Each structure stands twice: as structure tokens, then as C-alpha cells.
Amino acid sequence: MPEVIKAGILGATGAVGQRFIQALENHPWFEITSLAASERSAGKTYDKAANWRLESKLPDSVKDMKVVPVDPKKVDADVVFSALPSDYAKTVEAEFAKEGFVVASNASAYRMEKDVPLVIPEVNADHLGLIDVQQDKRGWDGYIVTNPNCSTIVMVPTLKPLMQFGLESVTVATMQAISGAGYDGIASMAILDNVVPYIGGEEEKVETEPLKLLGEFDGTKIIDADIEISASCNRVPVMDGHTENIWAKMTQNPTPEQVREAFLNFNPGLGDLPTEPNPVLIVRDEPDRPQPRLDRNMGNGMGITVGRIREGIRYTVMGHNTVRGAAGASVLNAELLHKLGKL
Ligand SMILES: NC(=O)C1=CN([C@@H]2O[C@H](COP(=O)(O)OP(=O)(O)OC[C@H]3O[C@@H](n4cnc5c(N)ncnc54)[C@H](OP(=O)(O)O)[C@@H]3O)[C@@H](O)[C@H]2O)C=CC1
Structure with missing residues (x-):
């Protein structure tokens, strides 16, 4: 394994691309090379190509780097982090994997392909076994690993500890931040003083991705979890942080106190990944938490805050959509790949 892993960012100038730069800037294992x-x-040069919109300073280390085309021959890296629009990612990510790159993708293009791991390290690290299946089937030297949609990734780490109680069905109503739509995604005239009760394609993703994530890897394929999920997705005038109200039905009817204990005890034990939050789930007992403005930066934006656990079982969960829900998720996946010797 190389001492420093060379990292490329595809879609580096965009909203999520900038979050990748932020996440990798002082990373102990990865160095941005493309x-x-x-x-x-x-x-x-990057400072001319991109309109840097994050609160932190544009790092000096990338400011003068020349931006290259999204072409495997022009990119120098061991791993590429993809923040490309999904339709374009479909073609390009395959080209990179074919050329031997490890592709850690944040785009939705390959998430639900049967031979592509869709991974949250704390939930289903064993699904990375699909990499061998993918390489055998497609004849690629490299491979693609994906992370879920930003609303899915906030919810699923709370569902995982509920599986022990016989999780049967989940109803979820999301309140999603405007950054999830990208900088030009929704006009200020449309979202200020308003709530938009529709996000194209989102409910389908939130209802299907968790079944794969919570499913079982049998050595060759994923057997989806048998859970019924019903989602309503809303855009709200919050900058960052997706908040979700969840109703979970379980055969064993646990009490709110048992659910709280299960969240507190959720410790996947990955241990030593540089950006893994500890704890993964932050339980708040105040009646008015979690809140995006107050809680989205917990664990450097990788923590997931849960509260309002009530009979039913009902609770509220919140996480940073462009960190935990996007760039940070891909980086955590790549850290796990490195730890497992797959990168
Ligand atoms: N996990 C999640 O839930 C989330 C995922 N996403 C996903 O991340 C991806 C990026 O989103 P976001 O950062 O908001 O998008 P942006 O529109 O802000 O950025 C898109 C990036 O892709 C580049 N790009 C666009 N078209 C092409 C093309 N034809 N050829 C080469 N490069 C291209 C752009 O380059 P240029 O600047 O030169 O045009 C830019 O760097 C999307 O797939 C989105 O769905 C986003 C948020 C959360």
C-alpha cells in the first residue's frame, strides 16, 4: 500500500466537489493530485474555474492547480471521488473503473446496480464483498463503490439498531436543506418564506436504498431487507442539514427507553478511520432538538443527531447533507477500503 494515496476529484468545481476539497485538505491518508x-x-487554474462558496478559505494547495478534463488519461490518482451529475456519471465512472481506478461515487447512477456496493461503513461494511463480483462480471481492473442519497444516509444509521426489535415498517417525512439541490438548484424566490412539498425522484430513493443497505450479502448478491418504507420529501429554507421525522413499527414493540438505549449503544466498532464520528448517533434529550443550525456540525459534520424519541415509536433525526450526506460519506467509504487493503 502506498504511504500517501493519490486522490482525484471528478466534478471538483461544483458544490459537492468543493466539500471534497475541504474533506481531503488535511487528510492523513489522501493527497489531492487531480x-x-x-x-x-x-x-x-482552480481558483479561476471555481466559484468557492464555502465558509473556509480555498486551500493554497489547490488554488493554482490546473483543472483537467474528466478523462482517465488526464487524471493522476489511485482513487477518484465522483461529484458528477448522475447522467454523466453513468458513462464516465465506468470508464474510470475500466482503466483501473477505484471510484468512490456520490452520484446516484450506480447505487442500485446489483453488483455495485452501496455502503455506509457503520451499517454494511461487509457489502464491499460485491467488489469481487463486480470485477468478475464486468472485467474491470478498478471498481465503483457508492454512498447513498443524503436523506437515506441520515435515516439508515438509526434504522440499523432498530433491526434487533424486528423492524417492519418505516414512515418518514423529510425537511431537506436547499444545498441538496446545488447552488443553482432552487430559486430564492421559490424557497424563501416557503416549503416545497416535492423533490424529484427523492421519495423513490429514500424508499428503496435502505432496503439494499440493510440487506444481507450472501457472498454473491444482496438480499434486500423486508421492510416497508413510505416517504414524503420536502424542501425547506435551511442552508445545510436534512431533518427527518420517523415513525418505526417493530414486532417487539420496544419502549422509547429501549430505543434510546439501542441508539446509544450503536457502536459499529470500525475504530480507527480518520473521519469516522464517535459516537455515530448523538442522542439529545431536550424536547426541541435536533435542529440543523445547532447540530449539523457535530462530529465535523459526520455525526447524526437523534432526539424526540416517543411512544409509537416516533423520533426526529438530522445530519449534514453535503458532508455526511455527500463528500464525507465517499471519503469514509474510501478510508474503509484502505483499511481493508482494497485501496
Ligand atoms: N449523496 C447525496 O445525496 C448528494 C449527492 N449529490 C450528487 O453529487 C453530484 C454533484 O452535485 P453538485 O455538486 O450539487 O453539482 P454542481 O452542479 O454544483 O457541480 C457539478 C460538477 O460536475 C461538473 N460537470 C457537469 N457536467 C459535466 C460534464 N458534462 N462533463 C464534465 N464535468 C461536468 C461541473 O463542472 P463545471 O463547473 O466545469 O461545469 C461541476 O464540477 C450530483 O450527482 C448530485 O446528485 C449532491 C448532494 C448530495
Whole structure:
């Protein structure tokens, strides 16, 4: 294994691409060696190509780097983090994997493909066994590993500890931040003083991705979890942080106190991944938490805060959508791959 792992970012100039730069800036294992974006940006230095919109300073280490096209021949890296639009990711991520790159993708293009791992390290690290299946089937030297949708990833780490009580069905209502739609995703005139009760394609993802994530890997395939999920997704005027109200039905009817204990005891024991939050689930007992503005940066944006656990079972969960729900999720996946010797 190399001492420093060379990391490329595909879609480096975009909203999630910038979060990748932030996540990798002082990373102990990864070093940014390539920044790739569209033809519009290629050839320019990063500071000229990108409109840096994060609160932190644009790192000096990338400011003068030349942006390259999204082309495996132009990218120098062991692992590429993909923050590309999904339709484009479908073609390009396969080209990179074919050329021997490890692709840690944040895009939805490959999430539900049967031979592609969809992974949250704290939930289903064993699904990485699909990498061998994928490489055998497709004849690729590299491979693709994906992380889930930002609403899915906030919810599923709370469902995992509920599986021990015989989780049967879940109803979820999301309140999703505007950053999830990208900088130009929703007009200010549409979202200020407003709630939009529709996010295209989101409910389908929130209802299907958890079944794969909570499913069992039998050595060749994932057997989906047998849970019924019903979702309503809403856009709310919050900058960052997706909040979700959840109703969970379990055959064993645990008390709120048992559920609280299960959340507190949820310790996947990965142990030594640099950006893994500890604890994964932060339990708040105040009646008015979690709140996105107060809780989204817990665990450097990787912690998931849960509260309002009541009879029913009902509770509220919240996590940072472009950190835990996007760039941070892909980086954590890559850290796990490195730890397992797959990168
Ligand atoms: N896990 C999750 O739930 C989340 C996932 N996402 C996903 O992440 C991805 C990126 O989202 P976001 O950062 O908001 O998008 P942006 O529109 O902000 O950025 C898109 C990036 O892709 C590049 N790009 C676009 N089209 C092309 C092309 N044809 N060829 C090469 N490069 C191209 C852009 O380059 P340029 O600047 O040069 O145009 C830019 O770097 C999407 O798939 C989105 O769905 C986003 C948020 C959360």
C-alpha cells in the first residue's frame, strides 16, 4: 500500500466537489493530485474555474492547480471521488473503473446496480464483498463503490439498531436543506418564506436504498431487507442539514427507553478511520432538538443527531447533507477500503 494515496476529484468545481476539497485538505491518508471538471473549466487554474462558496478559505494547495478534463488519461490518482451529475456519471465512472481506478461515487447512477456496493461503513461494511463480483462480471481492473442519497444516509444509521426489535415498517417525512439541490438548484424566490412539498425522484430513493443497505450479502448478491418504507420529501429554507421525522413499527414493540438505549449503544466498532464520528448517533434529550443550525456540525459534520424519541415509536433525526450526506460519506467509504487493503 502506498504511504500517501493519490486522490482525484471528478466534478471538483461544483458544490459537492468543493466539500471534497475541504474533506481531503488535511487528510492523513489522501493527497489531492487531480481536479477534474467540464470543458468549461479544464485548462484553468482552480481558483479561476471555481466559484468557492464555502465558509473556509480555498486551500493554497489547490488554488493554482490546473483543472483537467474528466478523462482517465488526464487524471493522476489511485482513487477518484465522483461529484458528477448522475447522467454523466453513468458513462464516465465506468470508464474510470475500466482503466483501473477505484471510484468512490456520490452520484446516484450506480447505487442500485446489483453488483455495485452501496455502503455506509457503520451499517454494511461487509457489502464491499460485491467488489469481487463486480470485477468478475464486468472485467474491470478498478471498481465503483457508492454512498447513498443524503436523506437515506441520515435515516439508515438509526434504522440499523432498530433491526434487533424486528423492524417492519418505516414512515418518514423529510425537511431537506436547499444545498441538496446545488447552488443553482432552487430559486430564492421559490424557497424563501416557503416549503416545497416535492423533490424529484427523492421519495423513490429514500424508499428503496435502505432496503439494499440493510440487506444481507450472501457472498454473491444482496438480499434486500423486508421492510416497508413510505416517504414524503420536502424542501425547506435551511442552508445545510436534512431533518427527518420517523415513525418505526417493530414486532417487539420496544419502549422509547429501549430505543434510546439501542441508539446509544450503536457502536459499529470500525475504530480507527480518520473521519469516522464517535459516537455515530448523538442522542439529545431536550424536547426541541435536533435542529440543523445547532447540530449539523457535530462530529465535523459526520455525526447524526437523534432526539424526540416517543411512544409509537416516533423520533426526529438530522445530519449534514453535503458532508455526511455527500463528500464525507465517499471519503469514509474510501478510508474503509484502505483499511481493508482494497485501496
Ligand atoms: N449523496 C447525496 O445525496 C448528494 C449527492 N449529490 C450528487 O453529487 C453530484 C454533484 O452535485 P453538485 O455538486 O450539487 O453539482 P454542481 O452542479 O454544483 O457541480 C457539478 C460538477 O460536475 C461538473 N460537470 C457537469 N457536467 C459535466 C460534464 N458534462 N462533463 C464534465 N464535468 C461536468 C461541473 O463542472 P463545471 O463547473 O466545469 O461545469 C461541476 O464540477 C450530483 O450527482 C448530485 O446528485 C449532491 C448532494 C448530495
